[in-house]
Amino acid sequence: MSDLLAVLFDGVVYSSWLFLMAAGLTLIYGVMKILNIAHGSLYALGAYTAATIGGAWLAAGHPPIGSYAMLALAAVLVGVVMGPLLERGLLKWMYGRDEVVLLLVTYAAFLILEDAIKLVWGVESKLLPEPYALPGNFQIGELDFPVYNLILIAVAIVTGVVLAWALHRTRQGKLLLAVIHDREISAALGINVSRVYLVTFSVGAALAALGGALAAPAIAVSPGIGVEVIVLSFAVVVVGGLGSLGGAALGALLVGVVRSLAVRYWPEAELFTIYFVMALVLIARPRGLFSAPEARRI
Amino acid sequence: MKRLLRWFSIALAGALAATGAMAQQPVKIGIVTFLSGPAAGPFGVPARNGFELVAEMLNAGRVPAPYATKGLGGSAIELVVIDEAGGPQKQVAELRNLAQRVDYVIGYISSGDCLAVAPVAEELRRITVLFDCGTPRIFEDASYKYVFRTGPHGTMDNTSLALYVLERHPKVRSFAGINQNYAWGQDSWADFDAAMKALKPGIEVKTSQMTKLFAGQFSAEISTLLSSKADVIHSSFWGGDLEGLILQGAPRGLFKKHVVALSAGEPAVNRLGAKIPDGTIIGARGPFGPFAPDNEFNRWFKTSFQERYAVPPNYASYKAANALLGLKSAFEKAQKAGAASPTDDQIVAAFENITFEGVGGTVRMSLGKGHQATMDNAIGTAKTVGGQLQMVNVKRYPADKVNPPEGTKSEAWIKSGFKK
Secondary structure, eight states: OHHHHHHHHHHHHHHHHHHHHHHHHHHHHHHHOOOOOHHHHHHHHHHHHHHHHHHHHTTTTTTTTTTHHHHHHHHHHHHHHHHHHHHHGGGGGGTTOOHHHHHHHHHHHHHHHHHHHHHHHSSSBBBOOHHHHTEEEEEEEEEEHHHHHHHHHHHHHHHHHHHHHHHSSSHHHHHHHHHHOHHHHHHHHTTHHHHHHHHHHHHHHHHHHHHHHHTTTTTTTTTTTHHHHHHHHHHHHHHHOTOOHHHHHHHHHHHHHHHHHHHHGGGGGHHHHHHHHHHHHHHHOOOOTTOOOOOOOO | HHHHHHHHHHHHHHHHHHHTTTTOEEEEEEEEOOOTTTTTIIIIHHHHHHHHHHHHHHHHHHOTTOOOOOBTBBBBBEEEEEEEOHHHHHHHHHHHHHHHHEEEEEEOOHHHHHHHHHHHHHHTEEEEOOOOOOHHHHSSOOOSSSSEHHHTTTHHHHHHHHHHHHHHHHOOOOOEEEESSHHHHHHHHHHHHHHHHHSSTOOOOEEEEEEEOOOOOHHHHHEEEEEEEESEEOOOOHHHHHHHHHHHHGGGTHHHEEEETTTTTTHHHHHHHHSTTTTTTEEEESOOOOGGGOOOOHHHHHHHHHHHHHSSOOOOHHHHHHHHHHHHHHHHHHHHTTTTTTOOOHHHHTTTEEEEEEEEEEEEEGGGGGGEEOOOEEEEEEEEEEEEEEEEEEEEEEEHHOOOOTOOOOOHHHHTSSSS
């Protein structure tokens, strides 16, 4: 029993990390109808920024507990700087074009950012292991797990709840939902769609960066980490339904737990199971688990 | 005045004679190594640094004996460095372009790239020296005239590791693996698995985890390995995956509860230092880095590299240096045979079966009809002493003990129980 519990816990940890990525991706798609490939680079930027400022914090002799604040600060910094830079500097000039063109534009941005990361941080990996080991371990059965994983799960849950609350319970969120439903009518009703786009893209960028910043203590932050993440995140949002926050949560949970079960009980099929689940969902519900029916346009 | 003119002519002639050799047309060598992507940090850039350092030192005549002559047979070496990133298809196209611009090509870290470019190098009749890729299939499944590999192939990484594990821990009864799910990881696991079973019949395999390349996060895999209760855990992880496994596995007791053997662990020694838990078994894909012999030649390389790049050379740097030295040895052997400017065919003839002194020890081109190098291997155990990571219990394995004999495929040789 404790064995299965450990497997499920691993699945939930992986899901939490996936959700942070997928939430930003699906939010941007829902509002702006952009499949943002550069999301992977924003994740990488979050990880690199976290490793840099977290490392500087520790090197300066500050209390190690403060390194967690540095992880959050890294996410905010990337969201505040890169969000407006990409949205105002690049995407704004492409609105109204075909979705495929926008996809290619974000792919170009992804390639540029990958090289920019290499120019700034070089090709050597960056490490920030202290926050991962600092809170110690807890046990499930005979297995030790880092308490850090509980922090990751808590952050994912809080992020999901705050996003859902902001979307459905605040005026700004309702304006955003209106834009998701129909951009043209929203603009005609006086909603500042341009500002909604800017805020949405920046929040999405910050979520990607948060995923990277929280992953940084457990991984070697090295070139190419954004590539791996973007493929998995797409699988999650496709399973959940593009544009749906609840779908992203359920998709992440499904992919994470199925992967964890496969790693334990059928390791040869680990990769296969993720995409098999995706295929099954798409056969049953071609637009994903939570996609809303699209309004007919005349 | 006459006397003055005579002395001037003598001095001029002397100066011309002294600089004559290096005034020849430079030899252009194309270098292919990862400059971007995940393999650039652990292998590609340290290798490029090794190439550049040795080329410059050779041109300046500052490499110790037996490489006293400047450059390549007296001609200055000029490197043309290109990026290996992009996959085999891109590398084939790059090689076709590069071959038109350079005299010789040295390169390739990825086994996939090596397998793809070898037949193309042969078709182009361009001498191509593979320096790092591990797959033994290059010369076991094919035969080439213009292709050489101056680095040992991957078989000895895992045969040595299996021998070492069983010598140091003779009571182990089971093992498990965590390897990357592509050619390198699969081949490494297959070799280690077969070697352990051949050396200790009846040993049990608990689990084989094949992770997606650059997955980075291994919480579920570590849980599975911990639950397996395997005595030994084998991994051929490299780069970010290797560092991630150590960073995530150490706090959870993976390295305390199991004997962990890392066949390509050496590049992480410089990167992680004391973060590598005591007792971890480390391989360096040859007698490189901390396993290199303590002789003048190796000390020169280590010191020069450290002075210039502020980090010690890792095994990729050693293999890069050896590739240049191997080509130089073959070139100059052909010159000594009577050809002042040897043709490619003369260099090929000189290169086959050559033995030369590399920075990690003697390199013998003794497999693959004289095109594939073998070297001794060394394995050690990590131990932190006074905050510094050291390699203890280092065991050296002669090349012929951990490599198949000429004409025998690695897989069959391991399964035969290393029979000669």
